[in-house]
Amino acid sequence: MKKEKPKLIREDGLRHDGRRPDELRPIRMEVGVLSNANGSALVEYGKTKVIAAVYGPRELHPRHISLPDRAVIRCRYHMAPFSTEERKNPAPSRREIELSKVIREALEAAVFTELYPRATIDVFIEVLQADGGTRTTGITAAALALADAGIPLRDLVAGVAVGKVDGVLVLDIDQLEDEYGEADMPVAMMPSLGKITLLQLNGVLTPEEFREALKLAEKGIKEIYRMQREALKKKYVEIKPEET
Amino acid sequence: MSNEKEYKVYVENRQLVIPGEVLAEGDIEVTSPFIYRLGNRWYSSIIGLVDVQDNKLNIIPLEGYYFPKVGDLVIGLVIDIGITNWIVDIRAPYKALMNASDVLNRQFNPIQDDLRRYFDVGDYVLAKIALFDRVHNPVLTLKDKGLGKIVSGKIVEIAPSRVPRVIGKRRSMLNMLIEETGCDIVVAQNGRIWINCKDEQLEDILILALKKIELEAHTTGLTDRVRNFIREEKSRRGIE
Amino acid sequence: MSTTPSNIPILPKLKKESIRTLVAKGIRIDGRKLNEYRKIVIEPNYIPKAEGSALVRMGDTVVLVGVKMEVGQPFPDTPNEGVLMVNAEFVPLASPTFEPGPPDENAIELARVIDRSLREIRVIDLEKLAIIPGEKVWMVWVDIYVLNHAGNLLDASSLAAMAALMVTKMPKVEVSEQGEVKVDKSVHVGSLPLNHRVVTVTVGKLDEYLLVDPTDEEELVLDAKLAVSVSEDGRIAGMQKMGPGDFTVDEVYKAVNLALETGKELHSILEEYVAKR
Numbered sequence: 001m002k003k004e005k006p007k008l009i010r011e012d013g014l015r016h017d018g019r020r021p022d023e024l025r026p027i028r029m030e031v032g033v034l035s036n037a038n039g040s041a042l043v044e045y046g047k048t049k050v051i052a053a054v055y056g057p058r059e060l061h062p063r064h065i066s067l068p069d070r071a072v073i074r075c076r077y078h079m080a081p082f083s084t085e086e087r088k089n090p091a092p093s094r095r096e097i098e099l100s101k102v103i104r105e106a107l108e109a110a111v112f113t114e115l116y117p118r119a120t121i122d123v124f125i126e127v128l129q130a131d132g133g134t135r136t137t138g139i140t141a142a143a144l145a146l147a148d149a150g151i152p153l154r155d156l157v158a159g160v161a162v163g164k165v166d167g168v169l170v171l172d173i174d175q176l177e178d179e180y181g182e183a184d185m186p187v188a189m190m191p192s193l194g195k196i197t198l199l200q201l202n203g204v205l206t207p208e209e210f211r212e213a214l215k216l217a218e219k220g221i222k223e224i225y226r227m228q229r230e231a232l233k234k235k236y237v238e239i240k241p242e243e244t
Numbered sequence: 245m246s247n248e249k250e251y252k253v254y255v256e257n258r259q260l261v262i263p264g265e266v267l268a269e270g271d272i273e274v275t276s277p278f279i280y281r282l283g284n285r286w287y288s289s290i291i292g293l294v295d296v297q298d299n300k301l302n303i304i305p306l307e308g309y310y311f312p313k314v315g316d317l318v319i320g321l322v323i324d325i326g327i328t329n330w331i332v333d334i335r336a337p338y339k340a341l342m343n344a345s346d347v348l349n350r351q352f353n354p355i356q357d358d359l360r361r362y363f364d365v366g367d368y369v370l371a372k373i374a375l376f377d378r379v380h381n382p383v384l385t386l387k388d389k390g391l392g393k394i395v396s397g398k399i400v401e402i403a404p405s406r407v408p409r410v411i412g413k414r415r416s417m418l419n420m421l422i423e424e425t426g427c428d429i430v431v432a433q434n435g436r437i438w439i440n441c442k443d444e445q446l447e448d449i450l451i452l453a454l455k456k457i458e459l460e461a462h463t464t465g466l467t468d469r470v471r472n473f474i475r476e477e478k479s480r481r482g483i484e
Numbered sequence: 485m486s487t488t489p490s491n492i493p494i495l496p497k498l499k500k501e502s503i504r505t506l507v508a509k510g511i512r513i514d515g516r517k518l519n520e521y522r523k524i525v526i527e528p529n530y531i532p533k534a535e536g537s538a539l540v541r542m543g544d545t546v547v548l549v550g551v552k553m554e555v556g557q558p559f560p561d562t563p564n565e566g567v568l569m570v571n572a573e574f575v576p577l578a579s580p581t582f583e584p585g586p587p588d589e590n591a592i593e594l595a596r597v598i599d600r601s602l603r604e605i606r607v608i609d610l611e612k613l614a615i616i617p618g619e620k621v622w623m624v625w626v627d628i629y630v631l632n633h634a635g636n637l638l639d640a641s642s643l644a645a646m647a648a649l650m651v652t653k654m655p656k657v658e659v660s661e662q663g664e665v666k667v668d669k670s671v672h673v674g675s676l677p678l679n680h681r682v683v684t685v686t687v688g689k690l691d692e693y694l695l696v697d698p699t700d701e702e703e704l705v706l707d708a709k710l711a712v713s714v715s716e717d718g719r720i721a722g723m724q725k726m727g728p729g730d731f732t733v734d735e736v737y738k739a740v741n742l743a744l745e746t747g748k749e750l751h752s753i754l755e756e757y758v759a760k761r
Contacts (some may be wrong), residue, residue: 006519031273038307038308038309039307053470056337057309057337058337059337059338059339064490065490066490067488067490068379071488072485072487072488072490073487073488074485074488075485075486075487076485076486094592094595094596095596096594097486097589097592098589098593098596100485100589101486101590101593102593102724102725102726103486104486104487104488104728105708105725105726105727105728106725108488108728109708109728109729109730110263112280112289113488113510116337116376116378117279117378117379118338118379119337120336120487127426143584147262147290147307148290148291148307149307149308150305150306150307150308150309150405151290151308152263152277152289152290153263153264153289153290154263154264154280154282154287154289155263155264155287156263156264163588176344183604185723189751190264190730191264192264192265192266192287193264193282193730194732194733195723195730195731195732196724196725196730196731196732196733196736197730199710199723199724199725199731199736200723200724200725201720201722201723201724202600202604202722203604203722204604204605204715204719204720204721204722205719206718206719206720206722207718207720207740207741207744210720210740211737214733214736214737218733224313229262229265232262232291233260233262235308236260236291236462
């Protein structure tokens with residue numbers, strides 16, 4: 001059945017969930033959530049919930065897929081079968097294969113891989129609940145997990161998706177806005193360095209709209225970056241020694 | 245005036261920093277592989293505590309693997325036996341090798357010598373890093389005083405990044421631990437600590453103290469707090 | 485799982501250096517300017533048995549695209565629209581680094597980037613492809629076959645796909661009173677209905693320089709690439725950053741402008757080689 005397109009921008013100019021166009025969803029981050037991984041993080045953008053774990057640097061077998069002058073990064077973006085409305089087949093889809101690649105490249109820009117020749121750094125991203133923006137939530141979580149694993153990074157990487165819905169550019173789109181919107185543009189950056197490591201556009205924008213969309217993404221990423229830094233530091237502040 | 249160094253440091257001594265954080269600008273001396281430069285700015289690449297002395301910067305990492313350095317004392321776990329060497333886990337990204345000729349201190353003959361007689365899988369060894377250049381795996385040596393198979397005592401594992409805290413400035417923490425518990429303690433750089441105590445109670449207390457140091461490594465006044473902790477535990481358990 | 489590629493050919497350091505030095509002077513090892521494409525030749529209808537096809541040569545890169553039309557079921561959420569499917573095969577004869585087997589992440593990424601550039605702006609008027617609404621529709625299969633990899637596979641594939649769609653003929657279809665669908669592929673009833681034309685321009689970044697249409701050797705030196713799909717009316721119909729490096733915000737703006745400019749040239753090549761024939 002073809003569903004009727006819902007109204008995405010209300011009469012009062014707010015979005016279907018009451019957010020302003022340039023407003024993020026409520027974001028929650030927690031670092032060091034898995035004991036087995038060298039680093040891990042859980043990140044939620046609204047109802048989107050993603051967990052990331054990092055193993056390594058560790059030796060890579062078989063040897064012939066290692067690199068003599070730097071570490072390789074292996075990255076898997078995967079959606080849990082229960083993360084979507086209808087059960088998702090757990091076998092990797094073409095979409096997941098593509099996203100694993102662009103996420104790997106988005107993180108690889110930040111990692112000092114040259115410090116660990118012949119080794120691998122493994123990044124596993126599991127989408128536990130999907131409600132739009134899963135890849136950018138995944139990148140934000142993976143960057144925290146890499147930092148938590150003590151892997152040297154040029155900067156953290158933070159991501160957010162900008163969309164165009166009912167003709168309006170909006171920050172941090174959710175699933176409804178992705179499904180019925182005119183464009184979805186995921187962006188990830190190393191915010192301190194002002195560098196873009198992931199950029200995709202799924203939809204149509206005029207060159208002027210694109211400029212505006214990228215500015216909006218930068219604004220959102222700065223806010224997310226601030227939260228990432230807090231989440232990382234919180235891990236150490238919480239273990240306050242008891243007063244003696 | 246021309247020799248005057250121009251620099252600005254944006255962080256305080258012992259401040260917690262994270263990857264991408266700007267630490268300083270200008271003429272800075274850096275002793276850590278985890279500080280990098282972009283243009284005129286110096287950034288941290290890791291979570292750690294900065295050490296600031298005028299224009300000298302260092303970072304003590306709070307997370308991460310042990311990274312081998314030639315001359316480091318390590319405690320390895322034998323995990324496999326090759327034809328002419330042992331494969332040893334030293335909690336680094338790379339497995340270490342220990343050559344039979346080094347251990348036997350003579351030409352090794354694979355027909356006569358059974359390597360398992362010297363070190364078996366599961367044995368701990370106290371060794372030094374003899375060679376490591378990132379292109380090849382680290383090589384261990386036993387050719388120094390006190391090195392060899394560990395046959396008594398206990399091994400406590402802590403995060404390798406916390407080792408400097410267990411030792412302390414000019415061994416202050418380590419000396420305090422030895423004084424207060426009377427145990428023999430060898431802290432290896434890869435986060436394995438060999439302890440040998442007179443009785444189990446003291447051993448228990450020492451392990452708890454080591455874990456406390458690991459957990460609170462980033463805080464100040466730690467030596468005093470750990471000393472008090474050990475004394476309280478001892479009196480609670482009615483020791484001495 | 486996606487792994488940093490390790491089967492890449494080793495490019496001699498000297499060659500890397502000379503690519504770098506030349507680019508800093510505004511020229512390329514093959515003598516091109518930074519914003520200049522290699523010579524492009526399009527041969528439409530290369531495979532007459534397919535409903536549409538085109539062979540594109542972009543320098544030494546060769547890509548063949550075939551379009552097949554078949555009758556199938558619509559997606560449940562778009563019951564009155566035809567279905568577009570894009571697939572890419574990097575067959576082993578095209579490069580020593582290509583292995584037989586199912587499409588790898590590079591082939592999947594390329595197919596999906598082209599799929600989105602065609603789908604989002606609605607290059608094909610899919611609403612005109614319903615045969616029995618809700619039951620039978622035309623399925624448009626776009627199969628991309630890379631025959632020789634000499635760099636910039638995405639732009640060549642995108643151009644070949646667009647050219648092939650522009651020459652795709654609609655087979656004759658009849659619906660009997662019992663609701664049976666009969667297709668006669670020997671008779672054509674006009675062209676595939678199109679709303680737009682889209683080309684993709686990949687801009688490579690090397691140090692602080694931007695260049696279009698990188699060769700395979702240049703690709704080994706590039707920090708990163710940004711592919712921008714450009715419609716005939718000058719809009720951006722899709723984007724994909726590729727490669728492990730990064731772009732500054734300013735570089736992204738410059739790359740997009742460069743792509744929009746260069747895209748016009750590709751559109752005029754499509755007009756000349758395909759539309760006017």
